[in-house]
Amino acid sequence: xxxxxxxxxxxxxxxxxxxxxxxxxxxxxxxxxxxxxxxxxxxxxxxxxxxxxxxxxxxxxxxxxxxxxxxxxxxxxxxxxxxxxxxxxxxxxxxxxxxxxxxxxxxxxxxxxxxxxxxxxxxxxxxxxxxxxxxxxxxxxxxxxxxxxxxxxxxxxxxxxxxxxxxxxxxxxxxxxxxxxxxxxxxxxxxxxxxxxxxxxxxxxxxxxxxxxxxxxxxxxxxxx
Amino acid sequence: xxxxxxxxxxxxxxxxxxxxxxxxxxxxxxxxxxxxxxxxxxxxxxxxxxxxxxxxxxxxxxxxxxxxxxxxxxxxxxxxxxxxxxxxxxxxxxxxxxxxxxxxxxxxxxxxxxxxxxxxxxxxxxxxxxxxxxxxxxxxxxxxxxxxxxxxxxxxxxxxxxxxxxxxxxxxxxxxxxxxxxxxxxxxxxxxxxxxxxxxxxxxxxxxxxxxxxxxxxxxx
Amino acid sequence: xxxxxxxxxxxxxxxxxxxxxxxxxxxxxxxxxxxxxxxxxxxxxxxxxxxxxxxxxxxxxxxxxxxxxxxxxxxxxxxxxxxxxxxxxxxxxxxxxxxxxxxxxxxxxxxxxxxxxxxxxxxxxxxxxxxxxxxxxxxxxxxxxxxxxxxxxxxxxxxxxxxxxxxxxxxxxxxxxxxxxxxxxxxxxxxxxxxxxxxxxxxxxxxxxxxxxxxxxxxxxxxxxxxxxxxxxxxxx
Numbered sequence: 001x002x003x004x005x006x007x008x009x010x011x012x013x014x015x016x017x018x019x020x021x022x023x024x025x026x027x028x029x030x031x032x033x034x035x036x037x038x039x040x041x042x043x044x045x046x047x048x049x050x051x052x053x054x055x056x057x058x059x060x061x062x063x064x065x066x067x068x069x070x071x072x073x074x075x076x077x078x079x080x081x082x083x084x085x086x087x088x089x090x091x092x093x094x095x096x097x098x099x100x101x102x103x104x105x106x107x108x109x110x111x112x113x114x115x116x117x118x119x120x121x122x123x124x125x126x127x128x129x130x131x132x133x134x135x136x137x138x139x140x141x142x143x144x145x146x147x148x149x150x151x152x153x154x155x156x157x158x159x160x161x162x163x164x165x166x167x168x169x170x171x172x173x174x175x176x177x178x179x180x181x182x183x184x185x186x187x188x189x190x191x192x193x194x195x196x197x198x199x200x201x202x203x204x205x206x207x208x209x210x211x212x213x214x215x216x217x218x219x220x221x222x223x224x225x
Numbered sequence: 226x227x228x229x230x231x232x233x234x235x236x237x238x239x240x241x242x243x244x245x246x247x248x249x250x251x252x253x254x255x256x257x258x259x260x261x262x263x264x265x266x267x268x269x270x271x272x273x274x275x276x277x278x279x280x281x282x283x284x285x286x287x288x289x290x291x292x293x294x295x296x297x298x299x300x301x302x303x304x305x306x307x308x309x310x311x312x313x314x315x316x317x318x319x320x321x322x323x324x325x326x327x328x329x330x331x332x333x334x335x336x337x338x339x340x341x342x343x344x345x346x347x348x349x350x351x352x353x354x355x356x357x358x359x360x361x362x363x364x365x366x367x368x369x370x371x372x373x374x375x376x377x378x379x380x381x382x383x384x385x386x387x388x389x390x391x392x393x394x395x396x397x398x399x400x401x402x403x404x405x406x407x408x409x410x411x412x413x414x415x416x417x418x419x420x421x422x423x424x425x426x427x428x429x430x431x432x433x434x435x436x437x438x439x440x441x442x443x444x445x446x
Numbered sequence: 447x448x449x450x451x452x453x454x455x456x457x458x459x460x461x462x463x464x465x466x467x468x469x470x471x472x473x474x475x476x477x478x479x480x481x482x483x484x485x486x487x488x489x490x491x492x493x494x495x496x497x498x499x500x501x502x503x504x505x506x507x508x509x510x511x512x513x514x515x516x517x518x519x520x521x522x523x524x525x526x527x528x529x530x531x532x533x534x535x536x537x538x539x540x541x542x543x544x545x546x547x548x549x550x551x552x553x554x555x556x557x558x559x560x561x562x563x564x565x566x567x568x569x570x571x572x573x574x575x576x577x578x579x580x581x582x583x584x585x586x587x588x589x590x591x592x593x594x595x596x597x598x599x600x601x602x603x604x605x606x607x608x609x610x611x612x613x614x615x616x617x618x619x620x621x622x623x624x625x626x627x628x629x630x631x632x633x634x635x636x637x638x639x640x641x642x643x644x645x646x647x648x649x650x651x652x653x654x655x656x657x658x659x660x661x662x663x664x665x666x667x668x669x670x671x672x673x674x675x676x677x678x679x680x681x682x683x
Contacts, residue, residue, distance in 0.1 A: 127381070127391060144391060146439065147373070217462070308551075312553070313551055
């Protein structure tokens with residue numbers, strides 16, 4: 001029931017957000033039409049960071065009390081992180097092409113952190129895919145998750161300050177949210193819509209993951225007898 | 226402490242007998258050096274910017290080969306179980322393996338330096354010593370992560386592939402920083418290089434500690 | 447000092463859905479020689495591995511010579527000699543080097559004096575400096591035996607140790623085991639062969655599908671009956 005409300009409200013709010021983005025908010029003075037990607041790109045990116053936090057927390061909790069639900073939550077967070085992070089990267093490239101003239105810029109801090117984050121999610125999921133035993137899968141991917149969590153500050157340090165050794169100051173992503181109140185409303189609405197969508201996807205996927213695990217269990221029972 | 230040194234010397238003796246790890250790492254590393262040298266036009270003037278990158282790519286690939294070899298030795302005959310039976314803490318086991326992985330990777334890197342210098346028309350000067358200094362810190366970071374990841378990948382079907390998939394994202398900070406520092410040395414602009422060295426040292430300390438604590442979860446059957 | 451070499455209370459082990467041990471409760475006194483019988487997959491190896499600290503039980507308490515396995519694993523490992531069908535020996539080292547290495551890990555004093563004697567006992571004196579890679583299966587097993595006894599363990603766990611051994615080696619192992627028991631150490635041995643198992647055993651037990659289904663003194667005639675019954679029930683399943 002709660003999931004249904006979540007699902008419906010996210011669809012509704014998405015439609016509202018689309019209206020606000022394309023009709024209500026004005027055209028950006030500096031960047032023109034391509035700026036509208038901002039309303040999509042930033043929430044999606046923020047949610048991929050949220051996924052990383054959720055994954056890290058799930059791994060810590062699993063280490064603490066080894067309950068399967070934390071393992072499932074971590075796996076779902078990684079999947080959503082991969083999808084949202086990948087979408088964020090692609091939308092970022094779509095934004096960068098008209099604004100900067102190129103798809104990708106090295107030594108942009110956020111772009112690179114994003115790329116590494118997506119690669120880490122992918123590595124986590126690939127590890128899980130090759131561990132058929134449920135307990136081993138949970139333990140080993142938890143350890144990897146923790147090692148990856150510890151990696152984040154070093155990535156930030158390396159990407160942020162290393163370029164200053166060889167190149168001029170790091171380029172910052174096309175930013176600016178505009179101080180125009182119309183844009184702020186559109187952005188807020190979009191952000192909330194995306195958060196609701198994420199929550200809906202997360203809870204649904206989590207429920208599916210639980211069923212998947214039960215099916216796996218039953219398959220093994222059948223095979224054993 | 227004694228157990229760690231026993232483990233380390235055992236690995237040295239085994240390697241001395243079969244010379245598999247260092248030779249395969251060296252061969253693979255040199256081949257990578259050569260391929261990249263050809264891929265990036267040898268006569269191009271921008272080569273100097275690529276040189277540190279080429280060096281560290283070769284080190285990375287050679288390092289992954291070395292980690293796989295080290296792992297294979299313990300899986301052969303289930304020797305790791307023999308180590309698990311001994312009155313040795315799992316953390317000490319980890320440190321022993323880190324020590325030997327580090328030693329083999331450093332030896333391979335030292336052997337790769339002369340071909341590197343020659344193929345890139347550098348000079349055998351003090352610069353090379355400085356580059357090796359950076360390599361020491363970078364290698365330590367690399368194997369501190371790699372040793373525990375190789376133990377994780379040992380439980381999977383496609384061990385070598387999974388190790389590479391897990392290792393590369395996590396060692397990006399090390400590679401980036403080492404490449405930048407090496408580039409600085411080659412360009413004779415070593416201002417601020419201490420930041421790079423501190424970061425590499427910090428990385429090693431953090432990962433040695435984290436892996437030491439987490440290793441017991443990774444070795445059990 | 448407790449008289450019990452091993453005390454297992456309701457030891458359970460599950461691998462996902464598969465239950466390897468469904469609650470094994472067992473007490474073994476010091477100086478006993480327990481022969482543990484059971485089919486493949488009955489849980490013998492799993493139980494021994496848990497006792498040897500190679501695996502953790504999913505549930506239950508285990509104490510080795512009064513020490514709790516959860517808390518004092520490292521101390522316990524010093525007291526245990528474990529032998530399985532895999533010898534855990536490094537193929538690129540010689541028997542002497544292997545024993546020297548394991549001796550260093552176990553902190554065995556006077557290791558250099560012990561090694562030649564031990565290799566002599568297992569019949570490997572002449573090949574003590576050849577790399578193990580060149581050895582046959584039976585010779586491998588002999589070094590495994592030497593490794594298991596190297597540090598004078600007070601609890602010896604053997605998982606089907608007679609597989610791959612020739613008649614000489616079987617005799618050699620039996621002598622080592624007898625000596626060990628005479629010295630007050632405890633032996634737990636798993637095997638398929640009832641005669642081999644009962645040769646020197648003081649107690650016998652049968653594990654089936656993760657549970658202890660029979661236990662008595664080895665001299666008891668009931669042992670052979672119970673074993674035949676067990677084998678027969680398996681054949682018709």
